[in-house]
Amino acid sequence: MTDLFRFGISVEKELIEEFDACIRKKNYANRSEAFRDLIRQELIREEWAEGDEVVGAIILLYNHHRKDLLSKITTIQHDHQNLIISTQHIHLDRDDCLEIVAVRGEPVKVQWLADRLKALKGVKHGTLAMSSTGHALGDSP
Ligand code: NI
Numbered sequence: 001m002t003d004l005f006r007f008g009i010s011v012e013k014e015l016i017e018e019f020d021a022c023i024r025k026k027n028y029a030n031r032s033e034a035f036r037d038l039i040r041q042e043l044i045r046e047e048w049a050e051g052d053e054v055v056g057a058i059i060l061l062y063n064h065h066r067k068d069l070l071s072k073i074t075t076i077q078h079d080h081q082n083l084i085i086s087t088q089h090i091h092l093d094r095d096d097c098l099e100i101v102a103v104r105g106e107p108v109k110v111q112w113l114a115d116r117l118k119a120l121k122g123v124k125h126g127t128l129a130m131s132s133t134g135h136a137l138g139d140s141p
Helices: 013-025 031-050 069-079 107-118
Strands: 054-063 084-091 096-105 123-131
Touching (some): 031 107, 031 123, 054 069, 054 107, 069 107
Antiparallel strands (some): 054 123
């Protein structure tokens, strides 16, 4: 089990009241849990800014009838298969597809790949969910 380290912090009353309201809305069990998530989030941001290897998911929503779009998406993925762990394609309805591309690699390259896919004409929405291999989060290797 992970060792827990306790520490106290001082913040303005208004700030902690806003924070408590915010974490209630997000259903955190307590401040500690919310604060742990904030720390992890910051460490992931750091890892994405400065790390050698990150993981994440590119999520794309697009209309597959759009001329040449499917072949462009496929070509880009083939060109960057060293960054792609797996791709899941879901046929949402007669027109729209949801594609989830799990990625791993240098942050700059992963971001570049996500930007290229998101920028394709016909992609209705694209987003990059940034995560971590966990090493920066204090998890055991
Ligand atoms: Ni489809």
